Amino acid sequence: MRFALVNDVRCEAAPRLIGSCPSCLQAMIAKCGNQRIRHWAHRSRVSCDTWKERETLWHRTLKDQFPAEWQEVQMRDDSGQRHIADVRTAHGLVVEFQHSHLGANERAAREAFYNNMVWVVDGTRLKRDRGRFQQGGKLLRRVPATNLFFTHTPEACFPVAWLSSTKPVFFDFEGVRDGSQTADRHVLWCLLPERVEGLAILAPIPRQRFVTAASERAWIIPGKAVIELLTTFLRRERAVAELNARAWAYASPNERNFRRARWRRRARMR
Ligand SMILES: [Zn+2]
Incomplete structure (x- = not known):
């Protein structure tokens, strides 16, 4: 501690x-x-506190982004169970920094105990975690004009153990090298707990913005608004596809030739 x-x-x-x-x-x-x-x-x-793991430089550096009085805050539930939150902000948001592997049961127990919480996971502990993300990240789709991404296969990006978390999980694939790196280019990748039509939602956020958000309010990513945005986007995309299909069905042979030529042009440009 x-x-x-x-x-x-x-x-x-x-x-x-x-x-x-x-x-x-x-x-x-x-x-x-x-x-x-x-x-x-x-x-x-x-x-x-059996939930506390050995503190690493990574823990300490990230915890230190927050005021000392928010660090290592003792919490107690109605049954008298006590645990020490890595960070608990003035708005009651708990931030838990997790370096080691965490079993599903213990993860669920901590989520229930802290309730309003987010995870920050050290994605540099295992080389394969970072490699997986670099590969899987290529398959992400972006919601146009936003900084949100979605995927059918979150398991191609993140360790399976975190996919069923009921709280936002922020993966840190950059880590801390000498503790003095610039924070502004350091991005945390958030996997939201909610799914939209089976799709997982990802929201990258610069570390500095993460810290600012946590200091100003009781949440980091506005989950509900994000879900609405993705739902609207998917609905609109389906409507456009349907219109195109209908236009195709009623198109004359000349019109079809014209459309085919346009698709080929666009495909070449991509
Ligand atoms: Zn003690």
Whole structure:
């Protein structure tokens, strides 16, 4: 963890510091070696929150985009279950950063517990994840005049384990190299949980805009508006296809020859 309590104040790990866990109040030791980023670990080797994974530079860099008071926020449900959210904004949106593989059951449990949440998944952990996305990304279709994409085969882009998530999942295929990269060109690819006519919806968003959105409101991508947009687009596309088919059925031989020539011209231009 990044923060522990030292004399009741949230502090970052520093050499020889002794703290206590803000969640379970057990003693924590500051780990300040060279191998890993500075962090706090429970002295008893038993983490009070089994959902928390070892923090990497990637976690820390992304968490650090948000104010310290939004990081590692303890949450509790009606049954008394307690967990520490990676980030919980002032608008109540939880952002969970996930580096390791996560089983379907645990993913579902976290989604139920945090409720208003989004995932940010480290897409650089496995080489094949990035490669898959680079290949699968070529098959995406764009909704004209928008920054939205859709596909019948999201499994060609993303790890199967995330396809049934009930929350927006933002994949980070760029990662953090030295922690100092420019954030403006860094894009997160959002897979929305909803489907329209069986199609998966993808919305790329620059990391900086992700952070701004999370700071200003309780959601990142307006799911409902996006669904309406894609629904309208598909309906319109079908209507145009139907009109074309009808025009073809009633066209004279000359008109058909003219249309065929036009298609060939267009096909050559593509
Ligand atoms: Zn603890």
